[in-house]
Amino acid sequence: MKPKVDDLVQTPIPTRHGEFILHYYSNTLDDKEHVALVRGKVDGVEHVPVRIHSECFTGDVLGSRRCDCGEQLDMAMQMIAERGAGILIYLRQEGRGIGLLKKLQAYNLQDAGLDTVDANIHLGHLADEREYDIAALILESLQVKSIELITNNPKKIEGLQKLGVDVAGRIPIVASAHNDNLDYLKTKAKKMAHMLFERKKDND
Structure with a gap:
C-alpha cells in the first residue's frame, strides 16, 4: 500500500513574521505529529520557497547555542514571509533521527x-x-509544482529528488557561527558536505 498523509486540521497561527496557516498531518508511516506552516498561495505554484526543518527541542525551544537549528528556523520563517508565500515543514525527527x-x-x-x-x-x-518521505507527501498534498529548498544540505536535495519532488533551486540559510557551535558547523561542512563557509564572490 502506498504511504499517505492526511491534512486533518488547518488553523491560522499569527507569528512575529506574520500569519501562517498551520496544517496538522496524520500519516501511515509513523505515529508522530508532523506539521506544515504555509504562507500565501502555494498550490499549483512553481519555485515555492520551502524549508524542511527537523525537530530540535534544544535549539528550537530552549535556544541552545550548540547548534544552528533555532536560528535557522527563525530565519526560514522570515525568508518565507519576505517572499510572501512558502512552506515550512516541521518533521518530528529529533537529533538527525536518533531521538532526544x-x-x-x-x-x-x-x-x-x-x-x-x-x-x-x-x-x-x-x-x-533522517528521511523525507513524509515531507514529499506533504508537498504533494499541498499541490506544489516545484520548490526552491531552503537548505545547505545537498543530501536533503538529493533525497527529495529521489522521492519525485521537483527541486528547482536552493536558497542558502547560513546562521551565525560562534564559539559554542563552531565545531558543530565545521563537522557539518567537512563530514556531511553542508555548503557552509563558502567564499562570496566580489560582486555578491
Whole structure:
C-alpha cells in the first residue's frame, strides 16, 4: 500500500513574521505529529520557497547555542514571509533521527572529544538517519509544482529528488557561527558536505 498523509486540521497561527496557516498531518508511516506552516498561495505554484526543518527541542525551544537549528528556523520563517508565500515543514525527527535521549547522550560524548558524526556512530547510529518521505507527501498534498529548498544540505536535495519532488533551486540559510557551535558547523561542512563557509564572490 502506498504511504499517505492526511491534512486533518488547518488553523491560522499569527507569528512575529506574520500569519501562517498551520496544517496538522496524520500519516501511515509513523505515529508522530508532523506539521506544515504555509504562507500565501502555494498550490499549483512553481519555485515555492520551502524549508524542511527537523525537530530540535534544544535549539528550537530552549535556544541552545550548540547548534544552528533555532536560528535557522527563525530565519526560514522570515525568508518565507519576505517572499510572501512558502512552506515550512516541521518533521518530528529529533537529533538527525536518533531521538532526544540519544541526542543528549551524544552531547556528552561531544563534550568528551567526539564530533557530532562520531558521537552518533559511537551510539550505534548513522551520522544522519533522517528521511523525507513524509515531507514529499506533504508537498504533494499541498499541490506544489516545484520548490526552491531552503537548505545547505545537498543530501536533503538529493533525497527529495529521489522521492519525485521537483527541486528547482536552493536558497542558502547560513546562521551565525560562534564559539559554542563552531565545531558543530565545521563537522557539518567537512563530514556531511553542508555548503557552509563558502567564499562570496566580489560582486555578491
